[in-house]
Amino acid sequence: MKRLQEECLNCGNKLKGRIDKKYCDPQCKSAHQYKKERERPDRFYNKVDNQLRLNRRILKEYNKAGKAIVRQSILLQEGFDPKFFTHYWKNQKGDVYLFVYEYGFFSKKENGNDKFVLIKWQDYMLK
Known part of the structure; x- marks a missing residue:
């Protein structure tokens, strides 16, 4: 043989x-x-996971107090990509916050500037 x-x-x-x-x-x-x-070539899920981890790190860095408002341009310069998120939550006003694990963000315009409202996940959001 x-x-x-x-x-x-x-x-x-x-x-x-x-x-x-x-x-x-x-x-x-x-x-x-x-x-x-x-x-x-890099596998797709590796790219997604890497971007999610980067987004989480950036949101955590800019949201030390549990709630913050930051210019979008600042986060985008750091490499933040708002198209990558893990889940969402809609508040009573109808605002939809996108979350990257436990850190959330909401896009809004304030004084002519594009900003993100940053929040941290709270237990009451489960309801």
């Missing part, structure tokens, strides 16, 4: 043992898979 793979896919050493073997040892297998993964 002919061997399917003559050489290790990672280091090129001659293979011994099972006929369907592809790597000479577990380290070569791991190294080869790591190289293959690095060559692939």
Whole structure:
């Protein structure tokens, strides 16, 4: 019976043992898979997760007191992207706050400037 793979896919050493073997040892297998993964473009869910984590960090940084109003341009310069959020909450006035985990934001215009109202999730919002 002919061997399917003559050489290790990672280091090129001659293979011994099972006929369907592809790597000479577990380290070569791991190294080869790591190289293959690095060559692939970023996966979509990684991009989404990275942006959500960045958004959360920015909202947390600018909302130390539980409620704050910040110019949108400031957050956007930091890398904040309002299209990435985890859930929303609508208050009694009908304002829809978008949340990134426990930090929420609401877009509004004040004195001709685009601003975000930042809040932190509260237990009463569950109702």
